[in-house]
Amino acid sequence: MPSPTGRRLADRRRKLLEQLARLGPVLRASLIERFTQCGKPGCKCMRGEKHGPATYLTVSYAQGKTRQV
Numbered sequence: 001m002p003s004p005t006g007r008r009l010a011d012r013r014r015k016l017l018e019q020l021a022r023l024g025p026v027l028r029a030s031l032i033e034r035f036t037q038c039g040k041p042g043c044k045c046m047r048g049e050k051h052g053p054a055t056y057l058t059v060s061y062a063q064g065k066t067r068q069v
């Protein structure tokens, strides 16, 4: 079933992709989804239900610098 959270994430991803399209071919970027563990004892993530997905946009500039958003 679609949850409001899932929709928000999809919205966010779409906005990131739109930003990416506006930036054009100058930048090289990739969208990464990650699941994370917050490390709190007793949290569900410690039992295998990790938090996320968190979406990262990794941008590679010239000179080999990278930045995560």
Ligand SMILES: [Zn+2]
Pocket (backbone or CB within 6 Å): 037, 038, 039, 040, 043, 044, 045, 046, 051
């Ligand atoms: Zn947690």
